[in-house]
Amino acid sequence: MRVAVTGTPGTGKTTASEQIDALDVIHLNQVIDREGFTQGVDDDRGSTIADLDAVESWLDGRDDVLIESHLAHHVPADRVIVLRCHPETIEQRLRERGESPASATENAESEALDVVLTEAVDRHGTDSVYEIETTDRSPDAVATEIESVIAGDCEPNPGVVSYIEYL
Known part of the structure; x- marks a missing residue:
């Protein structure tokens, strides 16, 4: 099984994923x-543009990962987990990492507008997308919770998180 963990920068993808033992x-x-x-x-x-065709070729044959x-929602996956976090928290985290105020604000607005979630659903459909609220x-x-999705203990749930009030 191939699982994608995606989300706006600052939602906690790397930190949470490093604790996963179920898959490489x-x-x-x-x-x-x-x-x-x-x-x-x-x-x-000021960011690199990924060659997603090259990424897909590199991933070919890599399963149980x-x-x-x-960008993970842009590649083939059996389940896509979108981590969500309140835009104000994202802005704070990104500024603490040294991101420019403009970049931090752009990412916070993207989170409020469900950009990553919408892209994930457009590519993978509602039956393969799971949202996890990470703010607190x-x-x-x-x-x-990621491991519960991997194990099949959760139902897909796109659209359960909203930050529209941020806008």
């Missing part, structure tokens, strides 16, 4: 950097 974890951003799977730089954002990244939860609690 692939930190997709590290793979993209290490393998050079890029198509240039987005000058407006958990793929972690804000420990990484252990989030990891436990």
